[in-house]
Amino acid sequence: MxxxxxxxxxxxxxxxxxxxxxxxxxxxxxxxxxxxxxxxxxxxxxxxxxxxxxxxxxxxxxxxxxxxxxxxxxxxxxxxxxxxxxxxxxxxxxxxxxxxxxxxxxxxxxRQVKPGDRKYKSLMEEVDCNIGENRGIRVRIAVYRMDRRKNGKDAFSMGNRAFEPEAQLMKRDGRDCLILRIREMEARSRIDGREMTGRISSLKYEQGEELKRVKDLTEESEEIVIPLEAFKMHVSPGGEIKGVLPVTVTCSVGNGHMPESTALLMFWM
The missing domain is CATH 1.10.10 (Arc Repressor Mutant, subunit A)
Known part of the structure; x- marks a missing residue:
């Protein structure tokens, strides 16, 4: 550079x-x-x-x-x-x-359809009409490394192991949100090769000019809720909708904390 x-x-x-x-x-x-x-x-x-x-x-x-x-x-x-x-x-x-x-x-x-296009607005309105407090749309998610290296390393961030691969778009308190299901993650100790388990301990994301941290995230938490408005939405010419959000994830595995990982959280449908 x-x-x-x-x-x-x-x-x-x-x-x-x-x-x-x-x-x-x-x-x-x-x-x-x-x-x-x-x-x-x-x-x-x-x-x-x-x-x-x-x-x-x-x-x-x-x-x-x-x-x-x-x-x-x-x-x-x-x-x-x-x-x-x-x-x-x-x-x-x-x-x-x-x-x-x-x-x-x-x-x-x-090649994405731009937000000002009629097709973009029509598809986003359709999404809004199909989600509610008690009904949602199932979407696939993935958490990617910011630097998807060319040396053969995994393209996924460690945060990808912290969530179920399927999430839901639903309304919470009247707002459109992405609901991520938390799961236990596994890792192998670099010291003795022992298998360890853990969970996500923090998630931060930027919305507008403000850096936000998911509140009340404990070892008993089963889900993480992120407002849909925080995501940058993309619509492909074929009508596929994808949301992208830069996030910073920290996970606790065994007795230690894995370092913060800056990544891209994506969902698509």
């Missing part, structure tokens, strides 16, 4: 003059040695020449990654990732995710 920003600034300064490294360092909020290291790497990769002009390959590379970053910024804004965390997630997605998976995620998102 730093290299992309560095080369974008280098492109704007063409043809470069004396002290251009200092200008790039100030623009990117990176130390001058860090800029020199990034430029040296770009020369080794054949992106720029020793005179700091772009090669044909470098021009193409910068164009592709520049457009990718712009698409990622729009995607993260749509799924309501806080501004302060966007750069971290863009870096993880560019550096760690399989490029084909990343392209499929972005392409699928860009």
């Amino acid at each position: 730093m290299q992309i920003r560095c080369l974008q600034e280098l492109k704007r300064l063409q043809p470069v003059g004396r002290g251009f490294q200092v200008v790039i360092a100030e623009k990117c909020h990176i130390s001058a040695p860090g800029i020199n290291k990034s430029l040296k790497k770009a020369i080794e990769q054949g992106l720029i020449t020793k005179y700091y002009t772009f090669t044909e390959y470098g021009e193409q590379w910068l164009g592709v990654y520049g457009r990718l970053v712009e698409r990622l910024e729009r995607y993260l804004e749509e799924i309501q990732i806080p501004e302060s965390e966007k750069e971290k997630h863009i870096r993880m997605m560019v550096e760690d995710m399989d490029p084909f998976l990343l392209e499929s995620i972005l392409s699928a998102n860009e």
Whole structure:
């Protein structure tokens, strides 16, 4: 990510003059040695020449990654990732995710029916009409890692094990909500290999500008209720409805707490 920003600034300064490294360092909020290291790497990769002009390959590379970053910024804004965390997630997605998976995620998102379209409004009204205090719509859920890595690691967050794979959309106190069913989760101790059990101990999510924490979550809790308005809703051209919400989950397993995991909670129907 730093290299992309560095080369974008280098492109704007063409043809470069004396002290251009200092200008790039100030623009990117990176130390001058860090800029020199990034430029040296770009020369080794054949992106720029020793005179700091772009090669044909470098021009193409910068164009592709520049457009990718712009698409990622729009995607993260749509799924309501806080501004302060966007750069971290863009870096993880560019550096760690399989490029084909990343392209499929972005392409699928860009094909979504937009909220202003008549089809979107019609489908959301139909959902609202079919849920009540005593009746609901069954949906599938999954909790994904923010960095679905390309090294073969599981795409699911640890929080995915904390809930039943099926949830319900229902009304609670007059509000449309997603009702998650809590289940006991299992993990293996890294110390002695012992099988351990545990449960979710906290869940936080952002709604608007406010960070909210699910209240009254105890070892006896059987469900978690999240207002539907907290989710970013997506409607595919085929009519599939999907809700997306960034969450932070903590689980207690055995005698310890697993570290907080930032993830994407999704439901679809």
